[in-house]
Amino acid sequence: MSEFKFVEKKSILKISFERIAFIFFIFFIISLLFSAKILFLSYNDLPEQKIIKKKENFRSSIIDREGDILAKSVRITNLGIDPKLVVDKKKLLLSLKLLFPNKDFKDQINGKKFFYVKKKISPEKLEAVLKLGEKAFRLEEKIARVYPNGELFSHIIGQIDNDNNGISGLEKSFDYELRSSKEALKLTVDKELQYLIREELAKAEDIFKNVGSAAILMNIHNGEILSMISLPDFDLNKRKNLKDLKYINRATKGVYELGSVFKTFTLAAGINYDVVSPETEFTNLKKKITCNKNSIEEYDNKIPSNLTAEQILIRSGNIGSVRIAQKVGIDNFEDFLVKIGILNQLTFDTDEIGTTQIGKWGKCKLATVAFGHGIATTLLQLTKGYSIVTNGGYEINPTLIKKKYGNDKIRLINQDVSNLINPILRKIVSTKEGTAGFANVAGFEVGGKTGTADQPADGEYSKKKINTFASVFPASDPKFALVVMLDEPKPNKEFVYNYRDGRQPYKGNWRNTAGWTTVWVTGQIIDKIGPILATKY
Incomplete structure (x- = not known):
């Protein structure tokens, strides 16, 4: 009579689960890395595709005799749209109406020319716009001139053109000094x-x-x-x-x-x-x-x-x-x-x-x-x-x-x-x-x-x-x-x-x-x- 022998065999299935788990973990890590890379590339691709950087044209500040700012150069963002890239115009118009209730962009979106939605857009409004995920948006970064006192010094300070060149007042007569110096131009006037x-x-x-x-x-x-x-x-x-x-x-x-x-x-x-x-x-x-x-x-x-x-x-x-x-x-x-x-x-x-x-x-x-x-x-x-x-x-x-x-x-x-x-x-x-x-x-x-x-x-x-x-x-x-x-x-x-x-x-x-x-x-x-x-x- 032959002797019965029980030989314990290691489970092949157990080994397979361990390998699968390991392989899954490896793929999971790789997926995370690739996803992060894609997001990183997408983020860095945004300035090249959606941000138009204007030539910087810095002008130094103008201040009164007490040091109060009368004119200052700041960085601003203008928001525009390229109509040719809009996929769903009706949907975009509805979204824009909610964000800018006092404006109507129907004719411009149905046209072919680039147009501005909002110049000097606030960071909060810009964030809300970008959440729409619309690829037709174009952001324009530039240096702009702001005048905190509005009309108060209008004839003294004067105006600049769209390229930040002085065309009247002190902005014109001191155009070179305002462009070439970082030091503020100090006036004798008292605000x-x-x-x-x-x-x-x-x-x-x-x-x-x-x-x-x-x-x-x-x-x-x-x-x-x-x-x-x-x-x-x-x-x-x-x-x-x-x-x-x-x-x-x-x-x-x-x-x-x-x-x-x-x-x-x-x-x-x-x-x-x-x-x-x-x-x-x-x-x-x-x-x-x-x-x-x-x-x-x-x-x-x-x-x-x-x-x-x-x-x-x-x-x-x-x-x-x-x-x-x-x-x-x-x-x-x-x-x-x-x-x-x-x-x-x-x-x-x-x-x-x-x-x-x-x-x-x-x-x-x-x-x-x-x-x-x-x-x-x-x-x-x-x-x-x-x-x-x-x-x-x-x-x-x-x-x-x-x-x-x-x-x-x-x-x-x-x-x-x-x-x-x-x-x-x-x-x-x-x-x-x-x-x-x-x-x-x-x-x-x-x-x-x-x-x-x-x-x-x-x-x-x-x-x-x-x-x-x-x-x-x-x-x-x-x-x-x-x-x-x-x-x-x-x-x-x-x-x-x-x-x-x-x-x-x-x-x-x-x-x-x-x-x-x-x-x-x-x-x-x-x-x-x-x-x-x-x-x-």
């Missing part, structure tokens, strides 16, 4: 002052319905412009092709006949050339004179016939100013206007600069220029002129760029001019005979001169006005010039004037003179900015 002055000019438009306005606030000793406004203005973040003349820079480019503000220069010239003093008497002043068949009349028949030179300026006499100019003479008067920067071509930080228009000198031209007619200039040149006349006679050059100044000063006119003119300018504001009482803000010792001018049109004067007030303060030791202009203001018979000397409010004014429009606005401005100037400057 806080700029805002407050613009706010008052905007309020004035509601009251007097003027078509535009401008104001310049300047340090009369170094020419630093602390604020320069021209209205209407525009938002620098919305690039526009501004062809409408209403957007002209009225502070530097607009050339206007400014009227009686020139009478200050007439008397100052007489003092400078020692042909008159404030006490010089003029008797038998007529109410009307003629020159080459053209008549020159007194604006107010109540002005006395006998006045001193000082009283002529305080009461803004036309005929008296002519008589002073005749004593000065053509050569001296022209020389004086050159010295204070009225007749010279002004060199400035921006290209938007107007040129004084005067025509040919003669005895009639001398007579009309004496009271601010027959000569048209810019508000910037007027500000420079008033600064030199009141700062001791020293040369200054208006500037928007913060810089270091030397100690050397060039005297252009006699120092006695400022010593004698400044108290008279104060009386124009502080006395009842003066024309600028609404600017007599307590504590700031404002002095200045009004100017109301009819504007020429078609060879004759129209009823359209330019109302100007050129002020300096404090009058005993001037530091600042503030010149304000309203373009075509209208009288407001419903407006209530509140006097600063405690008199009863006055309602129902028919006058359209600077004393009842621009002077009032200037008083409001000094109310707001005076405390800042007193503490900071």
Whole structure:
């Protein structure tokens, strides 16, 4: 009988499971690696296929005197679509409508040209868009210019084109510096002052319905412009092709006949050339004179016939100013206007600069220029002129760029001019005979001169006005010039004037003179900015 033997055999099946498990693990690892590689390649493939990188065109920042940013270059992303690559247009349109409910892309998606869905798209919105998985999206990365204050400095800073090239304002005149330097361009302007002055000019438009306005606030000793406004203005973040003349820079480019503000220069010239003093008497002043068949009349028949030179300026006499100019003479008067920067071509930080228009000198031209007619200039040149006349006679050059100044000063006119003119300018504001009482803000010792001018049109004067007030303060030791202009203001018979000397409010004014429009606005401005100037400057 054969012996039964049981021989234990190792399971082949067990070995197979172990091998399968091992092989599965190997394949699993390989799959993970391949998946990761595919994702990595897909991610890195995105910039090449879907991101269009524009040539970098960096521009350095522009800041105000306190270091606040007025213009800055930042990286942005623009989102576009190539319609030729869209698979399901209806589905994509529905998705876009949910993300951009105020936009309609139907015509563009059904077209053939690339179009932008959103420029400067936010990261949150971009993430939501990319989650749609649409291969037709194109992302454009570029350097963009942003202006945190919108329209506040529009005429000063100016615009750039789509390639970040400066085309106006400081962006144009300092284009090379902004491109080549990483250091910010520091300006003399103060954002806080700029805002407050613009706010008052905007309020004035509601009251007097003027078509535009401008104001310049300047340090009369170094020419630093602390604020320069021209209205209407525009938002620098919305690039526009501004062809409408209403957007002209009225502070530097607009050339206007400014009227009686020139009478200050007439008397100052007489003092400078020692042909008159404030006490010089003029008797038998007529109410009307003629020159080459053209008549020159007194604006107010109540002005006395006998006045001193000082009283002529305080009461803004036309005929008296002519008589002073005749004593000065053509050569001296022209020389004086050159010295204070009225007749010279002004060199400035921006290209938007107007040129004084005067025509040919003669005895009639001398007579009309004496009271601010027959000569048209810019508000910037007027500000420079008033600064030199009141700062001791020293040369200054208006500037928007913060810089270091030397100690050397060039005297252009006699120092006695400022010593004698400044108290008279104060009386124009502080006395009842003066024309600028609404600017007599307590504590700031404002002095200045009004100017109301009819504007020429078609060879004759129209009823359209330019109302100007050129002020300096404090009058005993001037530091600042503030010149304000309203373009075509209208009288407001419903407006209530509140006097600063405690008199009863006055309602129902028919006058359209600077004393009842621009002077009032200037008083409001000094109310707001005076405390800042007193503490900071």
